[in-house]
Amino acid sequence: MSSKIKRITSQDVANLAGVSRTTVSFVLNNVEGFQISEETRQKVQRAAAQLGYIPDSAAQTLASRRARAIGLVMTRSPHHIASDSFLPQIISGLLKVTKQQNLRLMIELVETEHQNQAYLELARAKRIDGMILLTPRMDDEALRTLENAEIPTVLMGHLEDSNLHSVDVDNRAAAEQAVQHLIALGHRQIACITNAPASYTAAPQRVQGYLDALAAAGIFPNPNLIHYADFDPESGYACMKSLLQSGETVTAVFVASDNVAMGAKSAIREAGLRVPEDISLMGFDDIPWAKYSDPPLSTVHLPAEALAQQACVMLMDLMQGQQPAVLRLDLETELILRSSCRAL
Amino acid sequence: MSSKIKRITSQDVANLAGVSRTTVSFVLNNVEGFQISEETRQKVQRAAAQLGYIPDSAAQTLASRRARAIGLVMTRSPHHIASDSFLPQIISGLLKVTKQQNLRLMIELVETEHQNQAYLELARAKRIDGMILLTPRMDDEALRTLENAEIPTVLMGHLEDSNLHSVDVDNRAAAEQAVQHLIALGHRQIACITNAPASYTAAPQRVQGYLDALAAAGIFPNPNLIHYADFDPESGYACMKSLLQSGETVTAVFVASDNVAMGAKSAIREAGLRVPEDISLMGFDDIPWAKYSDPPLSTVHLPAEALAQQACVMLMDLMQGQQPAVLRLDLETELILRSSCRAL
DNA sequence: TTATATGATTAACGCGCGTTAGTAACTCGC
């Protein structure tokens, strides 16, 4: 199709500048400890600019043994990725840091079936220098293999008994605070719909916060009021529907994910009930649309973009061989009160 | 920190199997045209498995001159990326195809200041074999340099007078259809709030559809009723607010982006008006939350994930040297009627 | 037996660059 375009190599730059390839490399990479006369430096830079020289990244990686890229690794199905309301924020946060550090960002999908192999491949193929793992699952045995530091890794979310570095929020405390608010409004029949199946670490943590708030108020928890959703609004709709049909009386629902809460709200409305007049709704996450929901959703703000940025900064440290200050970094959440909850 | 872990190379596999490195390469890559005895093949595969051999991707790329990766290139600010409601769907669609083809996906951010250089770098650094460009801007001169086929490229969205391959929807026709529906409901004072500044191709196209629908109905367009938003709900809020304060009478608003429509709805409600009783609202995009909005938003369904998949398939063709069937592929939109518009 | 085909395998080069060890020229002190 297209005629063979001759690639411009550092040798071409060296020839044009009348120096060796080594010198070109020293100049363009600003290598310290070697003395290059200002004149030579100029010659090289001018030659490189004139030729439009752009180093071949594969060759650089092979020679330097650094890919200058990190990976964002997700262990979900494409369907769940498509409906992940935080992904844009996370990518945005990551890009801010990687751009500044002149690193590339790769998105990796690890399917649950071949996890063990997949993590090893990521580590050993050396396409990336480090990775950020999104919402790891508790039953993810393959993760353990990574703990031997095959590749710098930072978790977003937390894994019990793991010695991997992680960035997270205190899901339990945040959930407790949210439910405390419902209790303070006078609610006692409070249901809980989770954000995800129990194998995703955040889910049981938020449930625990819910239980702790009840316990502190002397409310005996009703197991029938706890339902496990599965990330998307559809699952929230299903949970809420079965909750309403169960015959249990409920005046408020703590839904541990705004996304799921959207579906729950549909079910409530479909049953002819209103939020917050008949049922108060408390979300979790503060996705961008929560404030535009009707009624605007009270929820717990999760600083997704900041989490991503911090995870990335932590990863940079690890990649440079420095130990980050803490093994686990918790960012602050904030209870956002809008108008989906009312006092009894 | 960690002791030097000896990398397992194809030479190690060759040694263990008692063959040459070349044979290992032939076997593991299933190279056609070379006869390898079944016995040797087995020996090699067993050795590779036993050692847990994983090829170094940089070395493969350097030798084969193919990176086995594609890039998703965006030209927006991190802020706009964070609030892009389609990104998850697009990434999901892309991952489906790349996973199946065993390609990697890189996310690239190109800042408007250094576009020219940035595109060249992407092309020449050879870190990716092809790229998918998201919502190119009309004033994006740097794109022209790519048309010389430095690297296979597919646009998501359209660029006038470009001979790059692209995947899009018929924004004009879709917008026209949406506004026609408003007109059919009896509305004649219909405002238009765009999805983005005019330099993003979809914006003027959707405005044109709006104008065409008015013209077909013999309605003289009022320029004061056209406002340009900027992707996010905040800008929609601002547009709607200034529209309401302008003193113009309006019974319906066509907002060329659901995301922007969310903000517009807030402004309407804040003014003490209701949707659809006082003002009918027609969106565009059908983001996942549109159906959970209140009232559920009537809108134009944009098949984002399918667009991404098709773009990716098209790109694969280009990367294999095949010309795709068409230069520009238009996918179907669908008018989704929910309950944010009412008949006058 | 000798030439020829064919099946199975490998030696060796090149991809483009980072980097170490070494060299050449040029001071400077005595």
Place this chain on the structure above:
DNA sequence: GCGAGTTACTAACGCGCGTTAATCATATAA
């Protein structure tokens, strides 16, 4: 004028793999 130091550079190796051209053994034909 001669070794010792400095300054400014370069030759050459290695990163790990894909791939071409060549080699060797074996089977077949003449």
